Amino acid sequence: MTSLRMDDVAIIGPGAIGSTVAAVLHEVGRTPVLYGRTARDDLEVLVGDETIRVPGPVRTDPVLVDGAAATVFLAVKATQVDGAAPWLAKLCGPETVLCVLQNGVEQVAMVSPHVPAGTVVVPAVVWFPAQAQPDGSVRLRGSARLTLPDGTGADRVAETLRGTRCTVELASDFRSVAWRKLLQNAAAGLMALTGRRAGMFARADIAELTRVYLRECLRVARAEGAQLEDDVPEEILxxxxxxxxxxxxxxxxxxxAGRAMEWDIRNGVVSRLGRVHGIPTPTSDVVTALLAATSDGPR
Ligand SMILES: NC(=O)c1ccc[n+]([C@@H]2O[C@H](COP(=O)([O-])OP(=O)(O)OC[C@H]3O[C@@H](n4cnc5c(N)ncnc54)[C@H](OP(=O)(O)O)[C@@H]3O)[C@@H](O)[C@H]2O)c1
Incomplete structure (x- = not known):
């Protein structure tokens, strides 16, 4: 059985982002316990010329967990939250702070049904790109940085990451920060539709589509309470x-890679919340339907 103490740190989903957070914690002697879907002996994270090896194993059987952790980082894809529910039920307790390292603006709503009463769920905006390499290692590109809402639980997460190479910023207006990132992710969804990389935004027709789409997204973001300026679509483009x-x-x-895409939390959310607020989102509706079919089929 895995017996955790309340000063333990757990990572659920040691993929690109989860491995990076595990590595920065291991570097300062706060090695987290790893919980995942695929068994592994250890993790390897490449930062510049350095290789950080995080000792495992990656544990794969939630039944063997017999206690909650003080700080849990959830780094599965948003499409994998339901699958990770058994881990959340075991690793979270009334004293746990659960930091959700995922894109989107709905982390708290998505994860809260899976955790016991009292667990504090803290969403994070993840600013760093990290990529799985063909050999299973993960490469951190850029500097590791998170933004959290300045409120309950964030102090525990910041304390856990204190002194690591991952910077933690606390935002008094987290909603606006998260929506700004969401608009960027929404536009990036167009790349998944065309199968093209950022170079496609040089095209005048794609640029105009992006502007129209992001202006729609901006109206929904503001209806949700985000304080974003008129020029945000142009800045993102x-x-x-x-x-x-x-x-x-x-x-x-x-x-x-033929994997399920996070289309609903990155793009679908704009149409869903647009409907709630009575805001027409014709461009978003087309983008969302095409992404949904691209991701989920049927053939
Ligand atoms: N990567 C980036 O640069 C980046 C940047 C900003 C934000 N984000 C966001 O961060 C989140 C995580 O992304 P990522 O790129 O780190 O994804 P990822 O590399 O696919 O990692 C997901 C991890 O979760 C594991 N997993 C899947 N189902 C599980 C389950 N039921 N129980 C336990 N573990 C499970 C996966 O295991 P397997 O190895 O078996 O698949 C994998 O290790 C996403 O919301 C993404 O949008 C990513």
């Missing part, structure tokens, strides 16, 4: 146009 032409995005990588 400019960011893609200034990126290397071969820049990819995880939703495109998922499409290329």
């Amino acid at each position: 400019a960011g893609f146009r200034a990126s290397p032409a071969d820049l990819s995005t995880s939703i495109l990588t998922d499409r290329e």
